Structures are given as C-alpha cells and as structure tokens.
Amino acid sequence: xxxxxxxxxxxxxxxxxxxxxxxxxxxxxxxxxxxxxxxxxxxxxxxxxxxxxxxxxxxxxxxxxxxxxxxxxxxxxxxxxxxxxxxxxxx
Numbered sequence: 001x002x003x004x005x006x007x008x009x010x011x012x013x014x015x016x017x018x019x020x021x022x023x024x025x026x027x028x029x030x031x032x033x034x035x036x037x038x039x040x041x042x043x044x045x046x047x048x049x050x051x052x053x054x055x056x057x058x059x060x061x062x063x064x065x066x067x068x069x070x071x072x073x074x075x076x077x078x079x080x081x082x083x084x085x086x087x088x089x090x091x
C-alpha cells in the first residue's frame with residue numbers, strides 16, 4: 001500500500017512539474033506576443049490616427065467612442081427600418 005502511494009505521489013509530482021513547465025512556457029509566449037502586438041498597435045495609432053496634441057490613449061478612447069456611436073446608430077437604423085416595414089401595409 002505504501003509503495004503504491006509513493007508511486008502515485010511521484011507520478012503526480014512529475015505531472016505537476018510538466019504542467020507548470022508547459023503553462024509557464026505558454027504564458028511567456030503569450031506575454032511576448034501580446035506585448036509585440038501592443039507596440040505595433042500603439043505605433044499605428046500614433047502614426048495614422050492621433051490628432052494634433054492627442055495622446056495614443058486619448059486617440060484609442062476617441063476611436064472606441066466613435067465606434068460605439070456608429071454601432072448604436074446602425075442598430076437604431078435597423079430597428080426603425082423594421083418598424084417602417086411593419087407599418088408599410090397599414091395604409
């Protein structure tokens with residue numbers, strides 16, 4: 001019984017070490033890719049999308065707000081179009 005427990009403990013311990021190594025390696029890769037993407041994104045926003053005197057973060061916030069307004073307007077347009085379609089045959 002003790003030998004079985006000892007073997008089980010060794011197997012679990014080995015598995016944990018492998019798991020930690022794989023997960024740790026994945027996290028390092030993920031952090032590297034995410035960091036590189038952020039640098040490219042910030043460079044693009046800075047070069048092409050910022051306005052005079054605007055920071056990169058301000059430009060991102062402005063773009064996010066503009067997108068939200070466009071999506072809301074598109075949704076409102078679809079909803080009003082649906083209402084018009086419902087009322088079209090009620091003359």
